[in-house]
Amino acid sequence: MRLSRFFMPILRDTPKEAEIISHQLMLRAGMIRQESAGIYSWLPMGFKVLKRIEQIVREEQDRTGAIEVLMPTIQSADLWRKSGRYDAYGPEMLRIKDRGERDMLYGPTNEEMITDIFRQGVKSYKELPRNLYHIQWKFRDERRPRFGIMRGREFLMKDAYSFDLTAEAGKHSYNKMFVAYLRTFARMGLKAIPMRADTGPIGGDSSHEFLILADTGESAVFFDRDFYDMNWNEFSVDYDNVGDVAKVVGEFTSKYAASDEKHDTTEFEKRVSEAKRMSGRGIEIGHIFFFGDKYTKPLGCVVQGPTGEQIALQSGSYGIGVSRLAAAVIEASHDTAGIIWPMQVAPFQVGLINLKVGDAATDAACADLYAKLEKAGIDVLYDDTDERAGGKFATMDLIGLPFQLVVGPKGLKDGVVEVKTRAGGAKETMTAEAAVSKLVEAVKGKP
Amino acid sequence: MRLSRFFMPILRDTPKEAEIISHQLMLRAGMIRQESAGIYSWLPMGFKVLKRIEQIVREEQDRTGAIEVLMPTIQSADLWRKSGRYDAYGPEMLRIKDRGERDMLYGPTNEEMITDIFRQGVKSYKELPRNLYHIQWKFRDERRPRFGIMRGREFLMKDAYSFDLTAEAGKHSYNKMFVAYLRTFARMGLKAIPMRADTGPIGGDSSHEFLILADTGESAVFFDRDFYDMNWNEFSVDYDNVGDVAKVVGEFTSKYAASDEKHDTTEFEKRVSEAKRMSGRGIEIGHIFFFGDKYTKPLGCVVQGPTGEQIALQSGSYGIGVSRLAAAVIEASHDTAGIIWPMQVAPFQVGLINLKVGDAATDAACADLYAKLEKAGIDVLYDDTDERAGGKFATMDLIGLPFQLVVGPKGLKDGVVEVKTRAGGAKETMTAEAAVSKLVEAVKGKP
Numbered sequence: 095m096r097l098s099r100f101f102m103p104i105l106r107d108t109p110k111e112a113e114i115i116s117h118q119l120m121l122r123a124g125m126i127r128q129e130s131a132g133i134y135s136w137l138p139m140g141f142k143v144l145k146r147i148e149q150i151v152r153e154e155q156d157r158t159g160a161i162e163v164l165m166p167t168i169q170s171a172d173l174w175r176k177s178g179r180y181d182a183y184g185p186e187m188l189r190i191k192d193r194g195e196r197d198m199l200y201g202p203t204n205e206e207m208i209t210d211i212f213r214q215g216v217k218s219y220k221e222l223p224r225n226l227y228h229i230q231w232k233f234r235d236e237r238r239p240r241f242g243i244m245r246g247r248e249f250l251m252k253d254a255y256s257f258d259l260t261a262e263a264g265k266h267s268y269n270k271m272f273v274a275y276l277r278t279f280a281r282m283g284l285k286a287i288p289m290r291a292d293t294g295p296i297g298g299d300s301s302h303e304f305l306i307l308a309d310t311g312e313s314a315v316f317f318d319r320d321f322y323d324m325n326w327n328e329f330s331v332d333y334d335n336v337g338d339v340a341k342v343v344g345e346f347t348s349k350y351a352a353s354d355e356k357h358d359t360t361e362f363e364k365r366v367s368e369a370k371r372m373s374g375r376g377i378e379i380g381h382i383f384f385f386g387d388k389y390t391k392p393l394g395c396v397v398q399g400p401t402g403e404q405i406a407l408q409s410g411s412y413g414i415g416v417s418r419l420a421a422a423v424i425e426a427s428h429d430t431a432g433i434i435w436p437m438q439v440a441p442f443q444v445g446l447i448n449l450k451v452g453d454a455a456t457d458a459a460c461a462d463l464y465a466k467l468e469k470a471g472i473d474v475l476y477d478d479t480d481e482r483a484g485g486k487f488a489t490m491d492l493i494g495l496p497f498q499l500v501v502g503p504k505g506l507k508d509g510v511v512e513v514k515t516r517a518g519g520a521k522e523t524m525t526a527e528a529a530v531s532k533l534v535e536a537v538k539g540k541p
Numbered sequence: 542m543r544l545s546r547f548f549m550p551i552l553r554d555t556p557k558e559a560e561i562i563s564h565q566l567m568l569r570a571g572m573i574r575q576e577s578a579g580i581y582s583w584l585p586m587g588f589k590v591l592k593r594i595e596q597i598v599r600e601e602q603d604r605t606g607a608i609e610v611l612m613p614t615i616q617s618a619d620l621w622r623k624s625g626r627y628d629a630y631g632p633e634m635l636r637i638k639d640r641g642e643r644d645m646l647y648g649p650t651n652e653e654m655i656t657d658i659f660r661q662g663v664k665s666y667k668e669l670p671r672n673l674y675h676i677q678w679k680f681r682d683e684r685r686p687r688f689g690i691m692r693g694r695e696f697l698m699k700d701a702y703s704f705d706l707t708a709e710a711g712k713h714s715y716n717k718m719f720v721a722y723l724r725t726f727a728r729m730g731l732k733a734i735p736m737r738a739d740t741g742p743i744g745g746d747s748s749h750e751f752l753i754l755a756d757t758g759e760s761a762v763f764f765d766r767d768f769y770d771m772n773w774n775e776f777s778v779d780y781d782n783v784g785d786v787a788k789v790v791g792e793f794t795s796k797y798a799a800s801d802e803k804h805d806t807t808e809f810e811k812r813v814s815e816a817k818r819m820s821g822r823g824i825e826i827g828h829i830f831f832f833g834d835k836y837t838k839p840l841g842c843v844v845q846g847p848t849g850e851q852i853a854l855q856s857g858s859y860g861i862g863v864s865r866l867a868a869a870v871i872e873a874s875h876d877t878a879g880i881i882w883p884m885q886v887a888p889f890q891v892g893l894i895n896l897k898v899g900d901a902a903t904d905a906a907c908a909d910l911y912a913k914l915e916k917a918g919i920d921v922l923y924d925d926t927d928e929r930a931g932g933k934f935a936t937m938d939l940i941g942l943p944f945q946l947v948v949g950p951k952g953l954k955d956g957v958v959e960v961k962t963r964a965g966g967a968k969e970t971m972t973a974e975a976a977v978s979k980l981v982e983a984v985k986g987k988p
Contacts, residue, residue, distance in 0.1 A: 101608050101671055103662030127658060129613055130645070135658060136611040138673075144611070161548050164583040164591070166576055166695045167614060167678055168635075168647070185640045188615075190647075192694075193632045193682045198577070200615070200637075200647075211574060211582060215550030224548055226585075231614055231678070235640045247639075248613045 095442065097477045101138050103127075104489055114310040116421035117242030119433050123493045125420075132239025132247030139493060140420065142441035144250065147282065147419045148229055150438060151252045154278040158270045158333050160225040160254050163211075165204050167231055171197035173206040177392050186234045200233035205389045205411055208255040212407070213395035219259045219405070222397065223267055227254030229416060241310065243417050244377070250417040257407045259399065261386060264408035266336050268300065268384045269343045271412040273329050275304050275380045276346065278414065280326045282423055283436030286379055287321050289351040300384040305353065305376030308425040312377065316362055317351035319370035353378075379422050384410040427517075433494030434517045442475040443537045445495040447486050449502030451478055459511070460501050463526055467499075470534045491516070497533055501526075542889065544924045548585050550574075551936055561757040563868035564689030566880050570940045572867075579686025579694030586940060587867065589888035591697065594729065594866045595676055597885060598699045601725040605717045605780050607672040607701050610658075612651050614678055618644035620653040624839050633681045647680035652836045652858055655702040659854070660842035666706050666852070669844065670714055674701030676863060688757065690864050691824070697864040704854045706846065708833060711855035715747065715831045716786045718859040720776050722751050722827045723793065725861065727773045729870055730883030733826055734768050736798040747831040752800065752823030755872040759824065763809055764798035766817035800825075826869050831857040874964075880941030881964045889922040890984045892942040894933050896949030898925055906958070907948050910973055914946075917981045938963070944980055948973075 103124040111128075112118040120126045125140030136144055152162065168190070174180035180187075180199075188200040201207070208226055216224065229252045239247050256267035272288065279286035286304035305315055324345070331338045350365045352358065353376060362371065387406040390396070396404040415422075420439075427434045437443060444467055448460045460476065467474045475495060477486050483502075490498050498514040505511055510523040513532060524532065550571040558575075559565040567573045572587030583591055599609065615637070621627035627634075627646075635647040648654070655673055663671065676699045686694050703714035719735065726733035733751035752762055771792070778785045797812045799805065800823060809818065834853040837843070843851040862869075867886075874881045884890060891914055895907045907923065914921045922942060924933050930949075937945050947959040957970040960979060971979065 099606060099608075099671075101610075101662060101673060124662070127661070129654060130615070130617040130643075131641075133613045133615055133617075135613060135654070137658070137662075138608050138610055141609055141611050159546060161546075161585050162588055163548075163585055164588050166580045166582060168577070168580055168680065168695055170577040170580075188637065188639065190635065190637050192635065193684065194578075196577075207576060207582070211584070214574070215548060215571070215584075224546075226548060233615065237640065248615055 095473075095475050097475060097479050100475070102493070103137065104492065112242060114241050114244065114425070115428060116244060116424035119424055119428060119492070120242055120421065123433060126243060132236055132245070134243055134246060134248070139441050143420050143435070143439055144417060146439045146441070147423075148250070148416055150281050151278055151414055151416055152229065154274045154281070155227050155252065155254060158225065158274050160227045162228060163226050164228045164230060165201070165207050165211075167200055167233070168198050169201045169207060171199055173210055173393070174199065177206050177389055179206070186236065188233045188235045201230075202232055202234045203411070203413070204228070204253055205255065206393065209389045209393045209395045209409065212255075212257050213393060216257070217397055219397050219399050222407075223256065223258045223263055225254055225256040225267060225271075227252060227412075242421060244421045245312075246417070249415065252414040252416050254412040256410045256412070257390075257395075258409070259397070259405060259407065261408050264384055264386070264410060266339065268382065268410050269339045270333050271382050271410070272302065272343045272346070273331055273333075273339055275382065275412075275414070276326070276342070277329050279304060279306075279379065280329075282419065282439050284379070284423065284426055285321070285326055287315070287317055287351050287376070288346050289315065289317070289353050290356045291353065291381065292355045302347075302382050303353065303378045304380035305378050306422055306426055307374050308377050308422070309375055310377070310425065311375035313353040313355070313375065314357070314373065315351070315353050315376035316357050316371070316373045318349040318366045319372050320349050321351065377418075377422050377425065378415070379419055380412075380414045382410065382412045428494070431488070432492035435494045435496060437496050437537065440496050441493070442473040442495050444472055444474045444497045444499055444533055445490045445493070446474050446476040447490060447498060447500045448476070448478050449483050449486075449500065451480050453503050455506055456501060456503050459506055459526060463499060463501065463511070463530065466530050467533060470530070470538065472533060472537050497536065499529055499533065542920075542922050544922060544926050547922070549940070550584065551939065559689060561688050561691065561872070562875060563691060563871035566871055566875060566939070567689055567868065570880060573690060579683055579692070581690055581693060581695070586888050590867050590882070590886055591864060593886045593888070594870075595697070595863055597728050598725055598861055598863055599676065601721045601728070602674050602699065602701060605672065605721045607674045609675060610673050611675050611677060612648070612654050612658075614647055614680070615645055616648045616654060618646055620657055620840070621646065624653045624836055626653070633683065635680045635682045648677075649679055649681045650858070650860075651675070651700055652702065653840065656836045656840045656842045656856065659702075659704050660837075660840060663704070664844055666844050666846050669854075670703065670705045670710055672701055672703040672714060672717075674699060674859075689868060691868045692759075693864070696862065699861040699863050701859040703857045703859070704837075704842075705856070706844070706852060706854065708855050711831055711833070711857060713783050713786065715829060715857050716790045717780050718829050718857070719749065719790045719793070720778055720780075720786055722829065722859075722861070723773065723789070724776050726751060726753075726826065727776075729866065729886050731826070731870065731873055732768070732773055734762070734764055734798050734823070735793050736762065736764070736800050737803045738800065738828065739802045749794075749829050750800065750825045751827035752825050753869055753873055754821050755824050755869070756822055757824070757872065758822035760800040760802070760822065761804070761820065762798070762800050762823035763804050763818070763820045765796040765813045766819050767796050768798065824865075824869050824872065825862070826866055827859075827861045829857065829859045875941070878935070879939035882941045882943060884943050884984065887941070887943050889920040889942050891919055891921045891944045891946055891980055892937045892940070893921050893923040894937060894945060894947045895923070895925050896930050896933075896947065898927050900950050902953055903948060903950050906953055906973060910946060910948065910958070910977065913977050914980060917977070917985065919980060919984050944983065946976055946980065
């Protein structure tokens with residue numbers, strides 16, 4: 095993408111209303127724009143990041159065998175009355191009357207609807223297990239939306255719902271999601287610590303939330319330092335192997351980790367040696383629940399079992415805050431100059447800076463590099479504007495692409511260009527050819 | 542995908558509430574489920590088709606240089622008051638009060654919001670032209686939603702918005718979208734005839750709608766038979782070449798085509814010879830508008846021009862009914878047995894039918910074919926269930942995948958499998974190896 099044809103409204107100053115770093119940087123980098131309290135537009139840079147995150151989430155859900163659907167944003171109140179949550183939900187539910195004066199609502203979650211879909215579509219235990227998920231906008235009318243998209247009202251969530259015949263089978267479905275969450279967040283460069291959690295208004299028997307550490311997190315968290323040394327990157331388990339999946343879950347739940355609601359000081363001190371006791375604040379990016387027949391029973395979601403009897407299904411729900419993750423990654427990865435995108439979620443992988451637009455040799459070298467990198471499947475943002483060099487460098491650092499490729503007449507005279515790695519700031523000069531090889535290898539892996 | 546692990550709730554009977562063929566077939570094929578009047582869930586088969594259509598729309602928008610963003614579904618009433626449309630819009634606008642009693646609405650379209658985004662982000666004529674688009678759910682509270690997703694209340698729309706300094710440049714932006722629409726629909730196997738249209742509540746100087754013929758269409762249409770013989774598949778124009786783009790538009794607007802609102806019998810009879818006068822009913826799948834400064838003026842969307850003066854921008858908006866297209870393709874492509882998906886929008890390209898699940902040789906042959914086709918990048922739905930053959934054939938015909946690959950013990954004894962082409966129903970027997978080659982070539986093109 096040529097910057098001269100892109101839409102990236104950079105702000106030079108930090109907007110006063112933004113209290114946390116991710117909110118500040120997303121506004122400054124032209125990623126989002128507030129439309130109303132807690133409601134945002136995703137401008138091109140933000141949209142690209144959102145799509146990358148969504149795609150990682152999707153791939154890891156699909157890998158477990160979960161099947162994607164898409165439920166609407168507007169729901170009828172009827173199903174919520176059946177489950178008893180319509181009145182219980184409180185003012186966070188955005189309630190709407192349509193032109194026929196029917197009670198509708200903007201879905202804050204989808205347990206009721208998916209359970210009814212499953213009830214209608216599946217009649218026999220032979221069609222189990224299943225996990226259906228969707229990635230759809232939700233609305234929660236927070237009293238005090240703040241921190242940008244981190245605590246917005248309209249937000250993108252992945253919510254999956256598992257259906258099993260027995261609690262034991264349901265446990266495996268739960269464990270699969272547990273492992274998928276570790277994989278999903280690790281691919282974004284995040285170590286999201288799973289913590290025992292309250293089940294809250296969703297209800298149920300068992301629940302974990304996944305938190306990353308950040309000073310602005312909403313919960314106090316307490317955990318074993320050993321989490322840092324665990325294997326976060328190689329959970330290539332066979333999801334059909336019940337034991338393998340349970341083993342990973344066992345490893346990650348054997349160490350102490352709890353957020354304030356579930357924290358037990360005595361247990362913490364007993365199980366974790368003083369030197370390893372860590373505490374801080376955490377941002378929740380995922381939450382999983384197993385709730386048995388809490389929704390299937392009132393909604394009549396039963397199947398015929400092996401001996402002909404009608405059995406209410408065992409189910410769970412599994413959420414990831416997709417839009418929130420864009421901010422969470424920034425909270426975890428930035429410096430004073432701006433964002434530092436991990437490769438997998440970067441909006442572009444390389445920023446190409448032309449230091450002298452209008453100089454024939456520089457323009458030609460840039461055009462050639464741009465074409466070669468794009469041909470290799472690399473997304474390049476090519477700064478072909480006539481801004482001065484200092485401004486271009488500052489903007490590139492702010493938007494945080496993993497690599498910068500700097501091309502100017504002086505270097506070209508010596509036959510070299512400069513490659514800057516955003517994380518750490520290391521700079522190397524090399525021939526244009528070597529730069530292409532280096533970048534292709536860094537982005538796409540060794541050939 | 543193995544059917545034994547998929548979620549495809551097929552209906553054996555035609556639901557009474559479905560009046561038109563696309564609605565009937567989408568329900569029977571387990572693509573959608575109604576949640577409330579005019580509000581649908583997209584089940585896995587439907588979701589896959591929706592994503593294919595969305596991706597074609599996206600690719601053709603991107604090709605023109607349009608840039609993708611994502612605006613929220615819920616908007617504040619404030620901007621709509623500025624443009625004067627808040628009161629004018631009528632009961633089709635879903636109006637909402639949030640917990641702070643603020644007037645909000647579920648966006649039926651986004652002229653106001655995008656104009657304000659552009660106003661804030663662009664200050665100079667040097668940053669023109671631009672076209673920003675998004676693909677987002679909209680809500681129009683139709684008095685009488687019907688025909689399934691064809692005339693639903695919550696629907697997925699692609700809406701693009703162009704901004705130019707002059708009306709002449711704006712005309713080029715309009716023409717680019719015109720050509721992109723022809724390309725987009727042609728890729729889905731649709732000949733969408735562009736017709737002069739009323740500008741309606743969007744307003745403006747110039748407008749075309751794109752219609753496909755279907756008996757259940759909402760408008761009567763009148764057009765020149767010559768449209769059938771035009772070149773619908775090779776608009777590989779250079780979008781930066783103003784003349785080239787205008788030439789294609791000229792070709793498609795030189796022939797008579799109008800829907801009832803704009804139809805002029807005298808002109809029709811003068812311009813089209815009797816033998817070539819066609820009439821019928823049409824479904825609108827796209828609509829483009831050029832409205833100059835209708836929104837930019839009241840919303841203060843101005844830039845600094847070359848000589849320092851402030852100039853209100855010239856803009857247009859360009860919609861495609863993404864969810865509606867899924868139904869439109871079915872209206873255009875089906876037979877008595879079910880849907881016939883064009884290759885580019887098919888949820889899977891091949892349906893693999895195992896005629897004797899449990900027979901070792903048949904299972905092994907199917908597993909091998911499934912693996913080989915998937916490895917070649919083909920999406921295969923593998924019917925590995927224990928349903929009888931007749932039921933499997935009927936289901937495959939109903940869901941309309943382009944090819945069926947039928948494998949049974951009898952054929953295998955003779956060393957052959959059967960390949961059926963859904964469109965037309967031709968069947969050929971050949972070796973498994975030849976079947977793989979044939980299918981890979983048919984789906985992916987010659988190597």
